[in-house]
Amino acid sequence: MSRQALDEWKQQIPLMDYLQALDWRPARQLSRGRSIGLCPLHADHKPSFLVDPRKSLFYCYGCGRGGDVIRFAELYHEVQFPQALVLLRQWRGLAPLLHEVTSFYGMQLHRHAEAVAYLYQRGIRSPEVIQHMRIGYAPGGCLRAWLTDLGYPLQALRQAGLVTAAGYDTYRHRVVFPLEGNLYGRSLSAVAPPHRFLPGAKGGLYSWDQARLYPEVILVEGLFDYAALWQAGFHNVTCRWVPISMRASSANSATAREPSIWLLMQIRTAVVSRRLNRLSLGSPNTA
Numbered sequence: 459m460s461r462q463a464l465d466e467w468k469q470q471i472p473l474m475d476y477l478q479a480l481d482w483r484p485a486r487q488l489s490r491g492r493s494i495g496l497c498p499l500h501a502d503h504k505p506s507f508l509v510d511p512r513k514s515l516f517y518c519y520g521c522g523r524g525g526d527v528i529r530f531a532e533l534y535h536e537v538q539f540p541q542a543l544v545l546l547r548q549w550r551g552l553a554p555l556l557h558e559v560t561s562f563y564g565m566q567l568h569r570h571a572e573a574v575a576y577l578y579q580r581g582i583r584s585p586e587v588i589q590h591m592r593i594g595y596a597p598g599g600c601l602r603a604w605l606t607d608l609g610y611p612l613q614a615l616r617q618a619g620l621v622t623a624a625g626y627d628t629y630r631h632r633v634v635f636p637l638e639g640n641l642y643g644r645s646l647s648a649v650a651p652p653h654r655f656l657p658g659a660k661g662g663l664y665s666w667d668q669a670r671l672y673p674e675v676i677l678v679e680g681l682f683d684y685a686a687l688w689q690a691g692f693h694n695v696t697c698r699w700v701p702i703s704m705r706a707s708s709a710n711s712a713t714a715r716e717p718s719i720w721l722l723m724q725i726r727t728a729v730v731s732r733r734l735n736r737l738s739l740g741s742p743n744t745a
């Protein structure tokens with residue numbers, strides 16, 4: 459690969475996107491868009507890992523290492539340059555795969571009355587909101603075959619977390635919501651763990667690019683609250699999509715990314731939850 463081709467290729471993989479996919483969160487913002495946080499490359503106790511998203515470069519004041527996204531992948535995965543390229547290429551390939559999965563699960567939703575009944579019971583009743591959120595249903599036992607027919611190697615499906623090590627669909631009897639670079643699955647069954655995600659980042663605010671266009675933003679606890687408000691006509695709404703019950707262990711990463719928003723959310727959530735309870739639009743205390 460020529461120097462120029464490599465530079466162009468690197469531009470398609472912003473360092474910050476890759477770091478966020480690995481669950482890295484800045485501890486604080488610095489000038490010129492740069493941010494600093496704990497170094498993912500060594501046991502770091504005070505933030506020493508500086509990232510410049512505009513230049514797509516990092517430097518760690520603790521371990522003295524720095525470079526571009528490829529250098530980071532080399533150090534993080536402890537591999538040589540060619541393997542680092544392969545890993546980054548695979549990571550970038552996840553987006554089209556998730557798009558395919560979302561379409562497939564979207565088709566399944568209307569073929570499974572139990573899934574539609576579950577959404578109805580949780581307050582999601584309008585076809586518009588189902589379309590807007592691209593809600594789908596994972597019956598289990600059919601995704602792997604579908605994706606294999608499309609030419610995706612089994613290894614890639616395992617790596618993405620869509621298929622288990624034993625070769626079964628990971629999501630089974632779950633209503634699924636596509637997220638940015640992930641997929642949330644809510645179990646219909648009371649015996650399975652209620653919440654499931656693919657490996658990788660699950661931070662950030664849901665549909666934030668749309669909500670941020672409004673002068674006032676309502677932040678709610680979960681995706682079902684979001685859906686209830688959206689179909690009631692409130693489109694200036696967002697939520698953090700990690701359910702409350704899963705959030706305790708990641709409280710620091712939750713506050714790190716959007717501190718002021720998070721604070722606002724605590725206040726707003728209480729107000730909105732009370733309103734939802736009165737309106738019986740959904741049950742905001744269960745994700």
Ligand SMILES: [Zn+2]
Nearest residue numbers: 497518520521
């Ligand atoms: Zn370091």
